[in-house]
Amino acid sequence: MADLVKFDEQAKIASVQGALGLRAQIEQVVDAIFEQGYHNICWLGIGGTWASAMQATVHMKERSACEVWAENAAEYLTTGNRRIGTGTVVITSSVTGSTQEVVDAVRKAREAGAIVIGFIDRPETELARMVDHLISYDENEQLKFFMVADRFMKNAGEFDEYDEQYAEFDAHLARALVEVEKRADAFAAEFASKHAEDPIHYFVGAGNQWGATYSYAMCYWEEQLWRKTKSITSGEFFHGMFEIVTKETPVTVYIGEDAQRPLSERVARFLPRITANSTVIDTRDYPLEGISERFRGNISHLVMHAVNNRIDVHMEIETRHPMEIRRYYRQLDY
Amino acid sequence: MADLVKFDEQAKIASVQGALGLRAQIEQVVDAIFEQGYHNICWLGIGGTWASAMQATVHMKERSACEVWAENAAEYLTTGNRRIGTGTVVITSSVTGSTQEVVDAVRKAREAGAIVIGFIDRPETELARMVDHLISYDENEQLKFFMVADRFMKNAGEFDEYDEQYAEFDAHLARALVEVEKRADAFAAEFASKHAEDPIHYFVGAGNQWGATYSYAMCYWEEQLWRKTKSITSGEFFHGMFEIVTKETPVTVYIGEDAQRPLSERVARFLPRITANSTVIDTRDYPLEGISERFRGNISHLVMHAVNNRIDVHMEIETRHPMEIRRYYRQLDY
DSSP states (O other), rough: OOTTOOOHHHHHHHHHHHHHHTHHHHHHHHHHHHHHHSSSEEEEEEHHHHHHHHHHHHHHHOOOSSSSEEEHHHHHHHHHOOOOTTEEEEEEESSSSSHHHHHHHHHHHHHHOEEEEEEETTTSHHHHSSSEEEOOSSSSSHHHHHHHHHHHHHHHHHHTTTTHHHHHIIIIIIIHHHHHHHHHHHHHHHHHHHTTTTTSSEEEOOOGHHHHHIIIIIIIITTTOOOEEEEETGGGGGTTTGGGTTTTTEEEEEEEESTTHHHHHHHHHHGGGGGGGEEEGGGSSSOEEEEEEEEHHHHHHHHHHHHHHHHHHHHHHTOOOOOTTSSTTSOOOO | OOOOTTTOHHHHHHHHHHTTHHHHHHHHHHHHHHHHHOOEEEEEEEEHHHHHHHHHHHHHHTOOOOEEEEHHHHHHHHHOOOOOTEEEEEEEEEEOOOHHHHHHHHHHHTTTTOOOEEEOOTTTTTHHHHHSSEOOSSHHHHHHHHHHHHHHHHHHHSHHHTTHHHHHHHIHHHHHHHHHHHOOOHHHHHHHHHTOOOEEEEEEGGGGGGGHHHHHHIIIIIIITOEEEEEEEEEETTGGGGOOOOOTTEEEEESSTTTTHHHHHHHHHHHHGGOOOOEEEEEEGGTTTTOOOOHHHHGHHHHHHHHHHHHHHHHHHHOOTTTTTOSSTSOOOO
16 A cells, blocks of 8 residues: 555554543543542533534433533533532633633633633643643544543443453554554545535534534534535434435435444435435444454544544645635634 | 515414413423422424424523433434433423424333423324323424423522513514514515525524524425525634635524624624625514513524514525425435
8 A cells, every 4th residue: 555645654643542641640630520529521612622522422421320511612601501510520622722712611610610621732821720630632632531531430330341441442542543544545535536626515423423523524624624514413414404415415424333323324324315426434344453342332433533534635635725724713803 | 564475464473372372381380390399301302393492491501500401302312311310301392293203202201200291283193192291282382492491490480580571472472573574574585585596505693593593594494495504603603614604605693682692793793804795683673562671582583583484485485495395304214
């Protein structure tokens, strides 16, 4: 196989391995909160972070009896939320540490009495200084969130496979994900070539892939590639949106292996009847060596992310649109 | 003023007045549940009902300390939700009584021990027989939901203005809403004429208008008019989506008068800098005679709905697309 474009295998492996290496620190923070007691868990974010928050929430809902939800920072700042107070654990994340809504929402949550765990990549920022428990490490937001979620559930007796799962992840996950990227590359090149000029592209997903689907459409194709998209959940697809799908409409379904898999399978089965332009990306098509069948559903969103990494690289080439540039975001005041 | 097309003023007034007339029945049901005790409130739906569930949720979050959320029926049937059980009040709605996901989700919630209040328009259906408390009356789903929400909050000491608000609504709301339709008609005709052939139309909203914005884009323009749309919350607009807006992009912002108004105002202020094709629909532009300033925010979604009723009528004419027809929904098995 020829070398992949824009693909530093060692750097990618080191990045995931390093994120997994945060586990001792995460366990210390979560265990201390568990000892003190808490009564609900709020995943806080906006844009891409809010998408990750939705993913952590659906992951926990599958197992946990705890009150858990994804809070949008802009909504919290205006509508408020009386469920956030003493006994609330707020978990958030920011690469730059300067997303204004998140800074303001963390301040408000702390004033209400919540404990805040912050994954702030830049430890020198104001936000990093504001949180109760700071963990600074680049990228891997979803993996960080799921590690926190899993530790809370293990402590609550809701995730007995915790040690076994993380032993597998520590040993195999980083390698498995770069192998996904390699395996996906030829498909990704073809997909980008076919869809780079779509007037609008539809993305459908569910479960722990839904947040990732929403975020991929909005934070990658719209924000970074300036391509029009719409994302919809697999369940909602049949309640309105599908009426505009006809033979030419480009629709991509992401199928994961968590509990909502049947919802996406249903969309994938139906689509060929109404469009000749659909694509199915199924995490089950990727081997993930060393990862047990029963843990695959917990990382479906990471497999999808790995496939999307390759689509991004080829979309950037096909569109000749450098993904770093922004028209408006942080270019203008608004 | 010439008579409005497709506008039966007396029928519209009677419909809203009749829905308000359900209040004695709603109070009886809610008060009985309040006496027994409950610990959380789950608004359950899919598609349009889920959208109404999101609206009831954000309305309650503004005031209530109770755990309240919108549950998507398809997600509940797959991922499940351990927060639904004894002590949970589930509220749902169905016009036909035959939406499969809602039927199955209500069964599952009742098996888990929840009490279900169902607004099922057709009392002879299986779903109507399944719910613990049945209220049958045509349409007005959002108003029904808000009446339940408000009664729970009044009983909990979180909505002291309840009696005063509903005295105003009983006396003036039905008339105020038809006056909105009349006032909106000329604008709606112009809007439909301008936007009927848009390749895609963007709708932005927040607060108790967000569910309505999502539902209007999906259940009306997509499902009933076969027009492409994307909807986005006012807060999320600045976190990705706005990068694809340029001079020609048609974007409509719905501004309500609830706590999230500033989020939508911000979008409305910014849009003219990047598109010459934006529209602002602001509930504040409609007088609502007899309704006090402090209650206007609680019915912003109904004002928006009244404006949209007129847009629908004119879109149907402009597109020559009868809104009753469906390509796929309930036409095919899927």
